[in-house]
Amino acid sequence: MSTYQELLAQKAELERKIENARKQELADAIAQIKALMTQYGITVADLAGKSAPGRSGSTKGSKVAPKYRNPATGDTWTGRGRQPKWVEAALAGGKQLSDFAI
Known part of the structure; x- marks a missing residue:
């Protein structure tokens, strides 16, 4: 049976491996996103949900000219x-x- 100290060491090693795997997968995902953005000409503004040119967003609360x-x-x-x-x-x-x- 393992001692308490050995189990804590194993836990620390496992947490280090988890963090390294997360960082690697995150870097891979970012690289894939950047490649797709380049391939399709997508900008950060497109991802932020900005409306397309020539189209207005929500008109709620905007002033209307009197008729x-x-x-x-x-x-x-x-x-x-x-x-x-x-x-x-x-x-x-x-x-x-x-x-x-x-």
């Missing part, structure tokens, strides 16, 4: 969401939405 203006007050509305009270009042008064188009 309608109240000529009396200058208030504007993008045409999205609930209609402002001035639009509701004007539509109820017989006007059309196209009357307020910018």
Whole structure:
């Protein structure tokens, strides 16, 4: 039967071998990734999930240009969401939405 000290030495040796194997496999994986990136012309930006040129990303939270203006007050509305009270009042008064188009 092995002694406690012998088992600790074996454990340390095994941990060293595990770390060396991990480093070698990591280096091999990085080399393979670099080769594939070169072969296909992939950049780090491509891997980071940047959108392709000419395509916009998420538009959530971005400003939208107004489409309608109240000529009396200058208030504007993008045409999205609930209609402002001035639009509701004007539509109820017989006007059309196209009357307020910018």
